[in-house]
Amino acid sequence: MGSPLKPPDGNWWNQPINRRESIWLGLGAVWSMILFGWMSIWTREGDQNPIGRTYRVTEEEFREKIEAYKEAADETDDGIVPPGDEVYIAGLRYGWDGLPVVLEAGREYDLHLGAYDVQHGFSVRPEETLSKQINLQILPGYEWVVPMTFDEPGTYQVICNEFCGVGHRSMHGTFVVEEGDG
Amino acid sequence: MTWLFDNEYDDEGFRRCGVTGLDVHRSVENHAKLFGLTAVVALLFGGIFAFTVAMTRWEVIGLLPAEDFYIHLSLHAWNLLIFWMIFTEIAILYVGGPMVLGRKLPFTSLAKIGWGTMVAGAVAVNYSIITTSAPDEAPLLTSYAPLPSSPLFYAGVIVFLLGTTIAALPFFVTLWRERKRRTGSLPLVTFGAFVTSIIAVEAILGGLVTFSYALAWRLELIATIDAALYRQLYWIVGHGSQQINLVAMITVWYFLTHVVGGAEIVSEKVSRTAFILYLFFINMGAAHHLLSDPAVTTGWRIFNTSYAFYGATFASLIHAFAIPAGIEAGRRKRGKGGGLFGWLTSAPWKNPVFSSVVFSIILFGFLGGITGVLMGQLQLNMAWHNTLATVGHFHATVVLGTTVAFMGLLYFLIRTMFMRRLAFPRLAAAQPYFYAGTMSIATLMLMYVGILYGVPRRTSEVVENIPGTEFSLAAAAPLFSVFGIFALLAVLGGVLFLVIALASLIVGERIESPEDNADLLPDGGAHGTAIDAVDEDDPVHAYEMRGTFVLCLVFMATFVVAYVLNWYLLSQLWSIGA
Known part of the structure; x- marks a missing residue:
């Protein structure tokens, strides 16, 4: 790992990921699902939707x-x-x-x-x-x-x-x- | 002008950059300079209209009458949002491709033809806007059919897009040859530039279709134009071009935080995956402009506006961690990171390249990224659509994000490619703080007047007076005064940048030896030395990233609070929709 100006060395795909970065990835994935889910649910349950024929x-x-x-x-x-x-x-x-x-x-x-x-x-x-x-x-x-x-x-x-x-x-x-x- | 292109090279035409350690060929450097300088001209020209537009919207001043306002607004949009950005981005492709790879720029004649074609297209667009006359209206950025624009306008855009394609060809040839020359992965910056270029191709194809369709209609080759279809086509390029800005900017973030801040890539896998997610999902963001439209189905809108379940938002969240974590881990590895935030407090904050890039990262995320997701929710969009809050959002992304990052990049190019010291160094050190600070407040005011008072975009008067009615949005006037003052200061900050940049190029002291640029390097250490070498026993991912983690949690908390507040405001409205 290291420089963005050089080709990565060796088997960079299998390098471990820092524990805190992994936690952040999890948080991000959960938040993404909440964003999608809430918007989707509101089309059925909410009173304000830009929807019509x-x-x-x-x-x-x-x-x-x-x-x-x-x-x-x-x-x-x-x-x-x-x-x-x-x-x-x-x-x-x-x-x-x-x-x-x-x-x-x-x-x-x-x-x-x-x-x-x-x-x-x-x-x-x-x-x-x-x-x-x-x-x-x-x-x-x-x-x-x-x-x-x-x-x-x-x-x-x-x-x-x-x-x-x-x-x-x-x-x-x-x-x-x-x-x-x- | 030749004095701008007179670096010394060896017999093969290469020189070793004392800051990046890259082998720079004359052909790459000179063409990157050419596009960079042209971009600054567009920034200067478009910046003039930032002043006139802001001083018209601040209705206490009310500078321009309506017919002039829309022309100025169009010139502001096209020169800053398109020409300043795209000329810079071609330079970024040349830097990220052949320069990082240590190659010559192939087919330099194509680069020159591309540049000339782009300039011709840009001049035609500007001329057609300035000479707008009935039945045509000023195009603004979108030229929404069936409101007619000058045929020369559509033709000029097509020429500009073709020029951009030609100018990008040498980059693609470079990558093609590199692929044949060796196996293995590209450097991350090259990879980011490549993703940028693919997204650009998609945007350009969309643009050629859109403006050909509109031109055919305007020349009466076809009888009618479908407003909904035009919008859908237009936003392929309208939003796609802004995604070029986004991905190019993130590539610059990785590049400059490394070179001037000592950042390292903490996980190639994670960062590259994020770029790949952009490649697949980011262009779906074009749907953000069609959320309050009658002609697209609900399912289409939800799927596309969410980039297929927020694939691109997830990618941005990845970069939001990976880039500061790169600075943190990289600096800790250099022994510059005591405590939670020692890596930040010890950073080179007086270097305008570094401060510009860091402000760009923070402000893009907190002001641009969050608002983009908010207004990109199907229902919340009803409260944002066509209000000044939308304008606030994209000033947070393309000004506080992209323009501030590109200003940092240009400071860097002045030092390392034009080989000049910055004129007025103290002023240069302060400029990013002044510009980012004042512009942030102006941007926040745009968001507030849009969301809290429903002030529309694209109008010359609405707060003090609406012709023909007693009603007006006068309650927004106090916030507009704050906006007006800070917009003026921000314009001054932009002028400062141009004065510093141009003075540096014209009268700046020449940099003669690598030592003259040593202050650009993180902590005075040189690149290409032991610190950069890969040490299997000392991997960067093993360093602490808790400072970054805390910052990211603050970001997430802000995001959640803004999200809840926006939904609360929406839920207070009367019942709308099926």
Whole structure:
């Protein structure tokens, strides 16, 4: 053993390993398994997963879906009140079609996320607690159906966090989450 | 410029390096210098935009309007993340291959053609970014289709990647010939360089496909481009290129801790196994960028983001022990290691080569490595994705890790290949402390504002004002002030490096005899002497490694705490996903 600049001598594969290095290897292997196991278990047991159904959809088809959805919905001063549990939102340069939307706290909605033009970032946080925030990538050509249940009433602010052009910074919208019936 | 290439060689073109004991051929040395100097030019150019970008994100200053900001950000990314790194890495291949093996550089004309092609590609990319005009947008690093970039941009990247391939050929030829010349194992540094080069080939192939696809679409040879497919292809090169940086950096760690710190390899088997794990698993890390994407399945994401059950993370944990253990055991063997940490306290901390490398090891691990695993967990990624915390992560890896290590390497090259004393030696001794320290704080602030306030990356204003709404992320403003001040200081630390490096090259005192470089050697001892000889009765693996063990336990504890905290924050969110 010795220099990394010289070929190792003799049968280097069979040289013993220092006891503390062996212990560290064991710790590392166990930690690796914990990292994998926890992530895997959370997809089944946890409440926060970036998982939903995905459909191929052209930009025109997605526009038509959102138009049909908006016709069926109520328009109020606060925003769109969806007709059922389905909520449609599309990113476009530079705004969010389908926002603002009025939802009930504690009710599970299926968010249909898509884009009309380029990639966008769907970044949501309650106005009062900025550390609670989630971020999803939105792609043109794909409709992503992600279930979501807002547990607390309040205003949830949406900003775009994928660069989508020079006007990118002005792209924002809101969820208005009201006290639910239940 | 010829004065930079005028070392004295024997009739065969070789000289014996007084520091490493290597037989250095003129052809290897001069080409390594050429790539190293070019890298410094890219560092200088890209560094200018570190200043303008940071001073725009610190919205109290708000230096640039949006349209300029994205162009500056693109120039910052391409020159530092790609050109500075890759030019250095070609030099590392030449050092790790032919120089360590004591051979000539074969096909030097290919090295020159490769260099010229890389320079042409880099100039084209820079020109296309600076001249961005509608309908094109600034590409940033990713040029995410279908947001269009200039056709010249895609073409420039392709040219640069081809140039890199050509420049790497002499390295591959060297290894091929070495294999035919003799049996037995390669030195560890050569082995690390070889693994780096294989990962580079994978990245380059991915890059050629990606940018050809985008160019064909931009020139309207094909009608549409699939955003999800583009992302998947892009990250083969986008993340793969960063894995080249990682593996090259670790190779430099082994190289320099040995030469200037007296480290030895405590287990060839363990260290080489770790490199092999990288070879198989590290490129799966490209999936880290697709965790919050709609178009890849859950199983694909979990398998790939975990590098198949954390194979590459395990490899990094191995190096995290093996390298400090090498310093500890090596120094104990030299009689420099009383107590738990005597091997560290007696180390050559005033030598900027040594301090740079050690800071790189520590900061890469604690700030870059841990955050990389955190954001690479499928669910935690939702809290990190596209926030400044992500930017904090990769400034910890490629700045605090790779750039700091490469600065140490360049100090070393100035001393041992350009044969110049460092100008302003006291300033040079302090520079790694100042740069690593200030940059660490700036990096931590990026992580905090990203995770705790959800501040997005890639935007010119969001804290003081979001156009068209009352809402803003104003609560993050105090941390941004800390960021702004320390980013400024870090830029100053980068300027110091460039001033010291360039002044050393231009007016630095010439090193005439091996004694002039004796201070680089660990404890003044020479390499190639008895201390380096293998002594069967005194194997290095038998020396104590308890100091390293304690440090590694501290690292693991930090890792676990950060992991638990991140998961706690995530579990506080409302219910998301199926």
